Amino acid sequence: MASSLLTNSAAMTALQTLRNVSASLQTTENRISTGQRVSTASDNSAYWSIATSMRADNAALSAVSDSLGLSAATVDTEYTALNKVIGDQNSGLTKLQALLVEAKTAGIDRTKIQAEITQIQQDMKNVANAATFNGVNWLSTNASTPTTVNLVSSFSRVGGTPTINTITVTVANYSLYTATTGGILDTVTGSASVNTIGIGALTDSTADQTILDGYIAQVTTAINTVSQSAANLGAIKNRISNNTEFVKSLMDSVDRGIGQLVDADMNAESTRLQALQTQQQLGVQALSIANQNSQSILSLFRG
Structure with missing residues (x-):
């Protein structure tokens, strides 16, 4: 895969994954805090x-x-x-x-x-x-x-x-x-x-x-x-x-x-929360790695 200064595909993929995980994490945290999986009309x-x-x-x-x-x-x-x-x-x-x-x-x-x-x-x-x-x-x-x-x-x-x-x-x-x-x-x-x-x-x-x-x-x-x-x-x-x-x-x-x-199933939501928190940490790490790839390109131009 070609390296590009303008388009960091790996970082974009990692960022999108991190956004999805954060959204799911927010939904789960809301369910845990309210005790409901349907607390507003937009939920269901x-x-x-x-x-x-x-x-x-x-x-x-x-x-x-x-x-x-x-x-x-x-x-x-x-x-x-x-x-x-x-x-x-x-x-x-x-x-x-x-x-x-x-x-x-x-x-x-x-x-x-x-x-x-x-x-x-x-x-x-x-x-x-x-x-x-x-x-x-x-x-x-x-x-x-x-x-x-x-x-x-x-x-x-x-x-x-x-x-x-x-x-x-x-x-x-x-x-x-x-x-x-x-x-x-x-x-x-x-x-x-x-x-x-x-x-x-x-x-x-x-x-x-x-x-x-x-x-x-x-x-x-x-x-x-x-x-x-x-x-x-x-x-x-x-x-x-x-x-x-x-x-x-x-x-x-x-x-x-x-x-x-x-009502939310608190056992299921607790398990989901732990899984999403782990995914969020991995997403942050993946985004960091993807950003480091761009930094390594600079080494090619050093005399």
Whole structure:
């Protein structure tokens, strides 16, 4: 091969090789520093676009998870209060029913029984008023309380169309007390509501015994209605819990999918980095040798 002062082919070849190695080395270093083999659209436009959409979906799922947490807390508050109102042998509607049955006994002091009934009525009212979470109360409502509430339950996207699913709650099904006395416990049936039952003035007469029978039937109906309401909230509570677990699992799955698309294989990149660093050193050495060949031509012109 002829030697030329104007064209150093060996140096040009070595320089081009060194440029290619440096570019590959920069790509590898970027992957190692970011942990991603696709960090920008220029790396792989298709995978970058898919990963970007999936990240947006995961952000939406995170918002759904937060909403489910808020819904779960709200439902749990109302559910707990309903169970408290149903009560047991010492409290709530269950105790109220037992007291009314006891009041059927001839000659019993119904004034003392009424004192207990009044305490139970006030306690149930207090429980309903306290069943508030984040300003929401379905058990003791007023004119500003919405008739229905939509609880966000899930998010999905088919193509470019997002879908947000909700659980619809009809507040009237759980209202124990309302501003218009139309709740489960303050609706008047006959002469009184569960909230206003009074037996202190009743006697052993047949007419008063009939009134007591009506009160007992009224409280029994209330127990059944409140129990059904609690059962419905229990089902909603379980659904929210299942959806919460599913959303968390789905977010993990999406994260794994994104990782498979864009994450770098650090073992492979580490091996590639060492190989490219070696190639870069050899390229520098080859370029140095090629440049030295031009210097040796000068020796031919020395006298």
